[in-house]
Amino acid sequence: MSAFIEVDNLTFDYIKQDGTSLQAVSGISFRVERGSFTAIIGQNGSGKSTLAKNINALLVPTSGRVLVDGLDTADPASLWEVRRRVAMVFQNPDNQIVSSIVEDDIAFGPENLGVDPAEIRQRVRFALQDVEMEEYRKKAPHLLSGGQKQRIAIAGAVAMQPECIVFDEPTAMLDPRGRSEVLKVIERLHDKGITTILITHFMEEAARADHVIVMNDGRLEMDGTPREIFSQHQRLKELSLDVPAPVYLAQLLRERGIDLPQIDTEDELVRCLCQLQ
Numbered sequence: 001m002s003a004f005i006e007v008d009n010l011t012f013d014y015i016k017q018d019g020t021s022l023q024a025v026s027g028i029s030f031r032v033e034r035g036s037f038t039a040i041i042g043q044n045g046s047g048k049s050t051l052a053k054n055i056n057a058l059l060v061p062t063s064g065r066v067l068v069d070g071l072d073t074a075d076p077a078s079l080w081e082v083r084r085r086v087a088m089v090f091q092n093p094d095n096q097i098v099s100s101i102v103e104d105d106i107a108f109g110p111e112n113l114g115v116d117p118a119e120i121r122q123r124v125r126f127a128l129q130d131v132e133m134e135e136y137r138k139k140a141p142h143l144l145s146g147g148q149k150q151r152i153a154i155a156g157a158v159a160m161q162p163e164c165i166v167f168d169e170p171t172a173m174l175d176p177r178g179r180s181e182v183l184k185v186i187e188r189l190h191d192k193g194i195t196t197i198l199i200t201h202f203m204e205e206a207a208r209a210d211h212v213i214v215m216n217d218g219r220l221e222m223d224g225t226p227r228e229i230f231s232q233h234q235r236l237k238e239l240s241l242d243v244p245a246p247v248y249l250a251q252l253l254r255e256r257g258i259d260l261p262q263i264d265t266e267d268e269l270v271r272c273l274c275q276l277q
């Protein structure tokens, strides 16, 4: 099966104002299967956002190649086809809201694509259902909470009917409640078949993915399942990254002689501890 996204030896250099260049992404390769859930973790400045922007052709490779559904992002003729397939949701919901009424905001993207008005109304209705914000459709976005605003931004992406959504630290500015609401929406969209790429610095969020990529200083440092990645405590520590709390707790309990299998999630830890009695 061919991958939905193929990143092949991607390097990206920013040209700074003084004319010097800065290599933000250095020779990375990986694949994203259609319908999969990939998490990208790594310290600030490790190149995650630059990588994300190369996936939906906001940036094009300095060298190497990115293919989306077989389309080369560097081919100007493919630009809109790539953007139609891959939507992005950014960290700050305030920067993504363009209208003073929720439903107009969600309609903005499809309007720009020239979608028929009757179809736009339908897409807006479904997108509002997906993010559980139907009753807010006539409200002013600036009056909503951070988590609600982010869900509206996500609905705007959904209304474009992309095959893939890249979420660039969508929960970083939210309180715990907003964070869990947004994560729930992301998981629901993935369950509905959207290829999901989630950049996050919350390890518990990354643990929900089926594939984790670890970036460090522009390079792809680790690539595997959450279990493969999060069992490497020492290596993650060297990269100044944590492991998810339940994985860490299970490790401490094992060191105290409690017989526990590999743990990935809170639910598993609770289940295993209850069975020990």
Ligand code: ADP
Residues within 6 Å of the ligand: 014, 015, 016, 022, 023, 024, 042, 043, 044, 045, 046, 047, 048, 049, 050, 051
């Ligand atoms: P992350 O998302 O992991 O924090 P970024 O992709 O934003 O990392 O940044 C990677 C590197 O590229 C950092 O050193 C950052 O300072 C630099 N960088 C990001 N955006 C620009 C830009 N527009 N111009 C120049 N350098 C940039």
Ligand code: MG
Residues within 6 Å of the ligand: 048, 049, 050, 168, 169
């Ligand atoms: Mg970033």
